[in-house]
Amino acid sequence: DTEVTQTPKHLVMGMTNKKSLKCEQHMGHRAMYWYKQKAKKPPELMFVYSYEKLSINESVPSRFSPECPNSSLLNLHLHALQPEDSALYLCASSQDRGLEQYFGPGTRLTVT
C-alpha cells in the first residue's frame, strides 16, 4: 500500500463554520505534512509532524489547527476561515523527515 488518502475530496464552508480535513497513510511513515496550493502555484508548506510531534509550523494563522492522533492519521481543523483560504490542501507523508514525500489527492476547499 503506497497510498495517502484524504477526505473529503471537496469541502464548501462558511466563514463561521468549523470543519476538519483528514489524511491517512498505512505505509509506516513517521513524518506527515500539510501543504496549501493555490491555482497555478506550487504547494506551500504549512506544517510538519515527525513521530507524531509538530516539528515545523510555517507561521500559519491559528485558524488552522493541525492534529496528529497517531502515526497513521493527520487532521487539519479549520475555524473562522477567510475566502482567501480557498485552495487545494494536500497531505503528504515520508518514511522519515527529509526523505521523499508521497502526496494524497488533496481536498479542494472553498470558503464562502
Place this chain on the structure above:
Amino acid sequence: GEDVEQSLFLSVREGDSSVINCTYTDSSSTYLYWYKQEPGAGLQLLTYIFSNMDMKQDQRLTVLLNKKDKHLSLRIADTQTGDSAIYFCAERNNTDKLIFGTGTRLQVFP
C-alpha cells in the same frame, strides 16, 4: 536565499522527447525531485536524484544534474498525451524542507 525556477510552458508533439528544465540556488541541496500533477489531483513522485549523481534513468525518464551550474532537467522519451500535466522540480534544503519550483505545464499534441 532559496529559489527554484522553471519555464512556465512546454508544448511537444506526441512521440517526441520532452525536456523540462529547472535551476536552483541552494548549493547545499542533497536530493532533487520531480513531481507530476494532473488537473485537480495531488502530486505524483516521478523520480529523484542524489546530489552526488549526475544522471539517473528510469524507463522513459532521464534526470540530468549539473551541480556546478545548479541545473536539473527531466527528459521524457516518446512523450504521450497522458504525460500532459504540470511538472514540479523540488530541492530538499538543509532543514529537510522541500522547496518547489514554479512548475512547467507540458502540453502534448497529436
